[in-house]
Amino acid sequence: MLTFLGPFAPKSNGDLARLGVLLALAALIIFGALRYDNFLSQYNILSFLRYNSMFALIALGMAFVIMTGGIDLSVGGVAAMSSVVAAMLSTHSWWAGLAGGVGAGLAVGLMNGLIITKMRIQPFIATLAAMLAAYGTALLLANNQSVSVSYDTGFTEIGQGDFLGFPIPGWIAIVVYIFGWILLERHAFGRHVLAIGDGEATATLMGLKVDRTLLLVYLISGGLAGLAGVILASQFGAGQPTEGVGWELFAIASVVVGGTLLTGGSGSVGATLAGALLLAMVFNILNFENGLGWISLSAYWQSVIRGLFLLVVVILQARLVKPT
Amino acid sequence: MTDTTSTTASDAPPRRQTLQLVSRYGTLGAFLLLLVFNIVVTPNFLALQTLYVNLTQVAPIVIVAIGMTLVIATGGIDLSVGSLMAISGALAPMIFMGKIFPIDSVGPSIALAFILPVLVVMVFGWFNGFLVTKFRIQPIVATLVLFIAGRGIAQVATNGNLQVFKSPEFQYIGLGRIFGVPAQVVLMIVVAILAAALIRYTVVGRQIIAVGGNEKAARLAGIPVHRVKQLVYVISGGLAGIAGLIVIARNAASDANLVGLGMELDAIAAVAVGGTLLTGGKANIFGTIVGAFVIQLMQYTLLANGVPDAAARVVKAALIILAVFIQQRANKA
Numbered sequence: 001m002l003t004f005l006g007p008f009a010p011k012s013n014g015d016l017a018r019l020g021v022l023l024a025l026a027a028l029i030i031f032g033a034l035r036y037d038n039f040l041s042q043y044n045i046l047s048f049l050r051y052n053s054m055f056a057l058i059a060l061g062m063a064f065v066i067m068t069g070g071i072d073l074s075v076g077g078v079a080a081m082s083s084v085v086a087a088m089l090s091t092h093s094w095w096a097g098l099a100g101g102v103g104a105g106l107a108v109g110l111m112n113g114l115i116i117t118k119m120r121i122q123p124f125i126a127t128l129a130a131m132l133a134a135y136g137t138a139l140l141l142a143n144n145q146s147v148s149v150s151y152d153t154g155f156t157e158i159g160q161g162d163f164l165g166f167p168i169p170g171w172i173a174i175v176v177y178i179f180g181w182i183l184l185e186r187h188a189f190g191r192h193v194l195a196i197g198d199g200e201a202t203a204t205l206m207g208l209k210v211d212r213t214l215l216l217v218y219l220i221s222g223g224l225a226g227l228a229g230v231i232l233a234s235q236f237g238a239g240q241p242t243e244g245v246g247w248e249l250f251a252i253a254s255v256v257v258g259g260t261l262l263t264g265g266s267g268s269v270g271a272t273l274a275g276a277l278l279l280a281m282v283f284n285i286l287n288f289e290n291g292l293g294w295i296s297l298s299a300y301w302q303s304v305i306r307g308l309f310l311l312v313v314v315i316l317q318a319r320l321v322k323p324t
Numbered sequence: 325m326t327d328t329t330s331t332t333a334s335d336a337p338p339r340r341q342t343l344q345l346v347s348r349y350g351t352l353g354a355f356l357l358l359l360v361f362n363i364v365v366t367p368n369f370l371a372l373q374t375l376y377v378n379l380t381q382v383a384p385i386v387i388v389a390i391g392m393t394l395v396i397a398t399g400g401i402d403l404s405v406g407s408l409m410a411i412s413g414a415l416a417p418m419i420f421m422g423k424i425f426p427i428d429s430v431g432p433s434i435a436l437a438f439i440l441p442v443l444v445v446m447v448f449g450w451f452n453g454f455l456v457t458k459f460r461i462q463p464i465v466a467t468l469v470l471f472i473a474g475r476g477i478a479q480v481a482t483n484g485n486l487q488v489f490k491s492p493e494f495q496y497i498g499l500g501r502i503f504g505v506p507a508q509v510v511l512m513i514v515v516a517i518l519a520a521a522l523i524r525y526t527v528v529g530r531q532i533i534a535v536g537g538n539e540k541a542a543r544l545a546g547i548p549v550h551r552v553k554q555l556v557y558v559i560s561g562g563l564a565g566i567a568g569l570i571v572i573a574r575n576a577a578s579d580a581n582l583v584g585l586g587m588e589l590d591a592i593a594a595v596a597v598g599g600t601l602l603t604g605g606k607a608n609i610f611g612t613i614v615g616a617f618v619i620q621l622m623q624y625t626l627l628a629n630g631v632p633d634a635a636a637r638v639v640k641a642a643l644i645i646l647a648v649f650i651q652q653r654a655n656k657a
Contacts, residue, residue, distance in 0.1 A: 124602065125644065132637045132640055249471060301480055304480060314459070
C-alpha cells in the first residue's frame with residue numbers, strides 16, 4: 001500500500017497513521033486558506049497559537065504517559081488546581097505564580113507516579129482518583145469561586161504577552177516540544193519509555209529502571225498540566241477551580257489522532273503536536289464559518305463535531321493500522 | 325470471589341490472609357462502620373427521611389454502575405454513560421411536552437417518553453459495542469467518542485436550554501412511591517436482581533465472564549464473543565438511559581449540560597470499590613451495590629457533619645485508592 005510514494009512511503013503502521021494526520025492537517029489549512037480571506041492572517045495564526053498552546057502542552061505529557069501504556073485522567077483537574085494556586089501566588093510575583101502552578105502539577109504527578117509504581121494500582125484508577133482529589137483541592141483552595149490574579153506583578157504576561165512578536169504561550173510550547181522531541185528521539189529515556197510500553201516485564205528483565213521511568217513520565221504529565229494551568233489563569237485573569245473538565249479526553253484524542261496507539265510502545269512527539277493542532281484547527285474553521293454567517297452552528301455543535309472527528313480518525317486508524 | 329482464592333488462603337502467609345479477609349469483607353465492613361458512626365454522631369440519621377435521601381441519591385448511580393460492572397466484566401469500559409444519561413434526559417421531556425411530535429392523550433405520550441429515550445440510547449450503546457467488536461477499537465477510545473459527542477447531541481437537541489416541566493405521571497419514576505418505597509429504589513432493586521440472575525443463572529452471564537477472563541479461549545470454545553460484548557454495551561446504554569430519566573424526573577427539569585456529568589467516574593469507582601477488578605473476568609453485582617453505598621454514605625457522613633463538598637471529593641479519591649490497593653494485594657497469586 002502507498003508504494004507509489006517511493007522512499008517517502010511509510011515503513012510501519014505508526015508511520016502511516018502519522019502521515020495521515022499530517023496530510024489531514026495540511027488539507028484543513030489549505031481548505032481554510034482558500035475559503036477565508038483572513039485565515040492565514042498574522043492575527044488569526046498568532047491567536048490560534050496563543051489559545052491552543054496549553055492544550056498542546058497537556059497532549060505532550062499525555063503522549064509520554066500513553067507511550068508507556070498508561071493513561072493520565074488527572075490532567076484537567078491538575079490544570080484547574082494549578083490555575084488556582086498560580087492565581088493565589090501571583091500577588092507575590094509572576095514567577096511565584098508560575099513556580100507554584102507548575103509545582104502543584106508536579107506534586108500531583110509525583111503522587112500519581114508513586115501510587116502507580118509503589119502501590120501497583122492501575123494508572124486508570126490512580127489518575128481518576130487524582131482527578132477527583134485535584135478538583136476537590138482546587139475548590140477548597142479557591143473557596144468554590146474563581147480567584148483573581150494580580151495584574152501588578154506581570155503574571156498576565158505569561159498567557160497574554162508577546163516575545164519578539166510571538167505569543168509567549170507559543171514560545172513555551174515550542175521550547176517544551178523541542179525538549180520532548182530530544183527526550184524521546186535522542187535520549188535513552190525515550191527508548192526506555194517505548195520499551196516499557198512494548199512490554200513492562202521484558203523491560204524489567206532488560207534491567208531498565210521501570211519504576212523510575214514511569215515516575216518521571218507521570219511527573220512530566222503533571223508538570224505540563226500545571227504549566228497549562230498557569231497559562232489558563234494568566235489568560236483568563238483568574239484561577240478557575242472548575243475549568244479543565246474534559247481536557248484529559250481532548251489530550252487523549254490528540255494523542256490518538258497523532259497515531260500513538262493507546263497500548264503503548266510507539267509514538268511520536270511531532271505527530272502529537274499535529275494531532276493537537278488538527279483538533280484545534282477544526283474549531284478555528286468552524287469559527288470562521290460561523291463568523292461569516294455561512295453556517296450557524298451553536299457552540300454545542302463543537303463537541304458533536306469533535307466526537308465525529310475522533311470517530312473518523314479512530315476508524316481510519318483501525319482500518320489502516322491492522323494489528324500485526 | 326472465586327474458589328481459587330479460598331483454597332490459596334490456607335497456604336498464604338498470615339499478612340495476605342488478613343488482606344484477603346479485609347478484601348472480602350472490607351467494603352461491607354466499611355459500610356457497617358459508617359452506619360454505626362452515623363447512628364452515634366450524625367443527628368437525625370435514623371430518620372426514614374435520611375434513609376430515603378440516601379437511597380434516592382444512590383439509585384441512579386447503582387443502576388448505571390450495574391451496567392458498568394457487566395461491561396468491565398468483559399474487560400471493557402464505558403465512558404459514555406454520563407453523556408447517554410444527558411441524551412435520554414433531553415429526549416423524554418421533548419416527547420411528553422410534544423416538541424418532537426404532538427400527542428394528544430397523556431397515557432401514550434408518557435409511555436413513549438419512558439420507552440423511546442431508553443431505546444435511543446440503547447442504539448448508542450450498540451454503536452459503542454459495534455466500534456469495539458467490528459473495528460477492534462479499544463473500549464476506552466470507542467466510548468470516548470460518545471463521551472465527547474453525546475453531551476453535544478443532547479445540547480444541540482435542546483439548544484442548551486433548561487427544560488422545566490411538571491408532569492406527575494412522568495415524574496413518578498423519580499418521586500413516586502411503591503408501598504411507601506421510592507419508585508427509583510424499587511427500580512434499582514429490580515435491576516440488581518435481574519443483573520445478578522443474568523450473571524449467575526444464564527448462559528449469557530457465564531459467557532460474559534468467560535469473554536473477560538480469556539477472550540481467545542472463549543472464542544475457541546465457541547462463545548459468540550462479539551455478540552456478548554455488543555450486548556453488554558447495549559445493556560449499559562439502556563441502564564444509563566433509565567438513570568437519566570430518574571434524574572430529570574426528580575429535578576422536574578432537564579439540563580443537558582449537567583445531567584449525568586461525571587457519572588462514568590462514579591460508576592467506575594463503585595465497581596472498583598465493590599471488588600470487581602478492572603481487568604475483567606469477574607462481575608460482582610452485590611459488591612458494586614455495596615461499593616456505591618459506601619461512597620454515597622461516606623459523602624453523606626462528611627456533608628452531614630459539616631465537611632465541605634470539596635474535601636469530600638479528596639476523601640473519596642483516597643477511599644478508591646485504598647479499596648483497590650487492598651483488593652489487589654489480596655488477589656495477588
